[in-house]
Amino acid sequence: MSDAVRAYHALSKHHPERFAPGPGQLDWATQPAPFRRYAGARLLELWQRPLEETPPYDLVFAGPLGQPAPLNRESLSQLLYDSLAISAWKEAGASKWALRVNPSSGNLHPTEAYLLLPPGLEESGLLAHYAPDAHALEIRAELPGPLAAQLAAALPPGGFLLGLASVPWREAWKYGERAYRYCQHDLGHALAALAVAASALGWQVRVLGGVAQERLDGVLGLDRPGFVEGEYADALLWVGPAQAREFSLDPTLLDGLAALELHGSPNRLSRQQRHWPELERVHGLCRAPRQPLAEWPLIEAAARVDNPGLPLRPLLHRRRSAQSMDGRSGIQAELLLAWLRRLMPEHSPVPFASLGTPQVDLLLFVHRVQGLEPGLYWLARGAVAETELAEGLRQDFLWQRASDELPLYRLLQGDARGLAGFLSCGQDIAADGCVALAMLARFDAALEQGAWHYPRLYWECGQIGQVLYLEAEAAGLSGTGIGCYFDDSVHELLEMADSRWQSLYHFTIGRALWDERLTTLPAYPELRRPPRP
Incomplete structure (x- = not known):
């Protein structure tokens, strides 16, 4: 079963010379209806x-x-x-x-x-x-x-x-x-x-x-x-x-x-x-079998207030995915470190405790971050012991600690904008943000536990992406998830000789350019309030 999942994963990879099997062009006549509904239900x-x-x-x-x-x-x-x-x-x-x-x-x-x-x-x-x-x-x-x-x-x-x-x-x-x-x-x-x-x-x-x-x-x-x-x-x-x-x-x-x-x-x-x-x-x-009942440790972290006075709900409802970015705006290193802190499971039991032990680390392409040299960085979220991070990866990676507080390591210095854009299927948005990243999952270790762990690697990546969306909005910026990337080109950059790490999701944050031809309308025609007691 593990071999069959590996075969699917290989089949569904994008490559510079060819994309994963897909429709080629969109058949608008068969576009799915946007909502599931049950006719006749109360x-x-x-x-x-x-x-x-x-x-x-x-x-x-x-x-x-x-x-x-x-x-x-x-x-x-x-x-x-x-x-x-x-x-x-x-x-x-x-x-x-x-x-x-x-x-x-x-x-x-x-x-x-x-x-x-x-x-x-x-x-x-x-x-x-x-x-x-x-x-x-x-x-x-x-x-x-x-x-x-x-x-x-x-x-x-x-x-x-x-x-x-x-x-x-x-x-x-x-x-x-x-x-x-x-x-x-x-x-x-x-x-x-x-x-x-x-x-x-x-x-x-x-x-x-x-x-x-x-x-x-x-x-x-x-x-x-x-x-x-x-x-x-x-x-x-x-x-x-x-x-x-x-x-x-x-x-x-x-x-x-x-x-x-x-x-x-x-x-x-x-x-x-x-x-x-x-x-x-x-x-x-990859359908999960019945599992033994799990312990749910009641994890509570000390609340860190990086955005004093910022209310939650307006931010949740205004979150948007950017379609393009200006390629000029930058951020301070303190803001990037605050975002990365939010992605650490020990700092954010919500939402990360819902899935247990982290399986995903981050490869960062730092473009315009004042106080941090442009280049390639690694954030160790706990997917592997820090002493084992360098195993099986490029020999010339520096592994220089870039933060006193976070397990953030500088791997290579230099302009990584072109590299980030190329790896994300040539999409400019990965180069035009302040920072881009690839989510690297412990692929082999997950499959050793059973094929049903494969989708859960993507669940964790989706959770990381959602937190990044919110952090971007909180800073007055925008994010976007990038599902199109050249899988093995990322792995070649790392010079991996095996499949212990696999790139499963890309993301970028920066200042969005919005299409002003679009009109925005309210979500619902009226606000339905509960009756007063």
């Missing part, structure tokens, strides 16, 4: 709190903030509004499209969210799908009394279960065989967006391992007839007051949930779809 509208009602930005990364909010319609509405909702509409001529709080490759959004709610929000427990276009829950099932009571008894008080699933066709329409990577990147972005939004409510987000992914398909209702485009469960999350240990879900509860009578029919997203055999194959290979 709609439960959610509320939106004004963005001025917000906690400080810096504090949410240190751990759940304050006392846990009670689980009710208002808190649930806030969580989804701050993590998975629409943030704005863009309009150009006759074209109109939505932007969302959580980023996505090509704004295609393969990630869908499902909620398993114990009694309280309504009399019965609920299985619901979140519809971001309406900011509402589509009620797929109302749990009968005994099953609702069993769910309530299984969950710690004050929380609920949230399932994340992917529709691979959304990404494959544009990216072909490489789409599996992008689905997993997006899953990581969604995980981080949920963790940050939950922390503002005093809640914890943790990935549950006690339900196999194939079984989770049934629990979320994704194995039923009617799905023209396949949709598959990726992760089941606990969202609620912090817990020290994962709890078990009884097989009879899972059986009962999988046997529910469901309401609503899934919409067809495209009139036709093309199948990518290796994409479908790797998806089957």
Whole structure:
């Protein structure tokens, strides 16, 4: 199985002389609909709190903030509004499209969210799908009394279960065989967006391992007839007051949930779809089995206030992906070091504690950072012991410590702008920012633990990307994730003789150039407020 995953990874690499197998050109007639909806399902509208009602930005990364909010319609509405909702509409001529709080490759959004709610929000427990276009829950099932009571008894008080699933066709329409990577990147972005939004409510987000992914398909209702485009469960999350240990879900509860009578029919997203055999194959290979219950150490870091007075929620909702950068603006070294501090798991339990031990380090291309020489740098986030960093890499790397506080090492000095642009498929944006980076994952070590660890490397990269987006916005700058890069050219730069490290995601931050021909419209036509008591 590990060899088959390696084969997919090799097949889906881009090279200077050829790209990974893809459609070649976009077939606009088969572009997937931007939203999954369930026709005939009862709609439960959610509320939106004004963005001025917000906690400080810096504090949410240190751990759940304050006392846990009670689980009710208002808190649930806030969580989804701050993590998975629409943030704005863009309009150009006759074209109109939505932007969302959580980023996505090509704004295609393969990630869908499902909620398993114990009694309280309504009399019965609920299985619901979140519809971001309406900011509402589509009620797929109302749990009968005994099953609702069993769910309530299984969950710690004050929380609920949230399932994340992917529709691979959304990404494959544009990216072909490489789409599996992008689905997993997006899953990581969604995980981080949920963790940050939950922390503002005093809640914890943790990935549950006690339900196999194939079984989770049934629990979320994704194995039923009617799905023209396949949709598959990726992760089941606990969202609620912090817990020290994962709890078990009884097989009879899972059986009962999988046997529910469901309401609503899934919409067809495209009139036709093309199948990518290796994409479908790797998806089957990497589904996680049931795992032993995990310890969840209650990690809380000392909150570092780098952005005093900056409110969280406006920043979450104005996050954008830059399409181009000015190529001139620079930053101070202190700001870059603050960003890198935020990426260290020990400094930011939110969102990084949700996945456990870090597996990703960063290779930085420093372009315009006053107080730091241009060149190539390495940030050791804990994927390997610092004494082992140099093993198997270029002999001429300097490994000079560049910070007293952080494990940041200077590898090479010099202008790296052309190199960063070339490695990112020749995209100028990687050279025109203040800094660019490649996320290097412990590939061999992950596969030794099982093929299902492969997508989780991308989840961690997506989490890193989401934090970088927020840090850029907090500084009045912009970021963008770069999914197109020449994989093996990055590895050749490092002179790796093996596959212990693999580059899985690129990113850049700088001052964006915005297209002023586009009109920005509000996310929702009106602000829906909870009724006054």
